[in-house]
Amino acid sequence: MTVTIYHNPRCSKSRTTLELLKSKGIEPAVVEYLKTPPNASELEAILAKLDMEPRDLMRKGEAAYKEAGLDNPDLDRKALIAAMVENPILIERPIVLANNKAAIGRPPENVFQIL
Template sequence: MSVVIYHNPRCSKSRQTLELLRNKGVKPEIREYLKSPPSVSELEEVLGLLGIEPLDLMRRKEAAFKDLGLGDGSKDRAMLLQAMHETPVLIERPIVLANGKAAIGRPPEDVLKVL
């Protein structure tokens, strides 16, 4: 089984999720998305797997969210996706992809449903 985690090593929830996966015997591909941001098409795929809209995948308390005016309703889907690609700190984390499914690890145990 191929498992990918969009991981931020500075985030406690991301570290907890990675530890949980490893404790279950899973050796995920670790994608440090801040260093290697997902493309717009990868973000579209993740949104489809999660069944959510771009704003639902964004960290709304990040300064960049406010600075870019992303919550004012004036940005279309393409603009929101581009913002996440260009400013990956906006992406909620961690995200685990496995078995054609995706889950956000908040709480970390939520990712177990995709294994």
């Protein structure tokens, strides 16, 4: 089984999720998404696996969210995804992909649902 984690090492939830995976003997591929952000098509695939809309995957408390006016309800899917590609700090974390599914590690134990 291939497991990938979109990880931010500065985030406690992301670190805890990674530790949980390793404690179960899983060595996931680690993507530090702030350094290597997903592109628009990768984000579309992640959103489909999460069964979420782009705004649901966004960290609305980030300064970049407010500064870019992303709370504007008129923004479409494409614009919101482009904003996450341009400012990956806006992407909720951590995201774990496994078994053609995805889960957000908030709380970290959520990822066990897809393993």
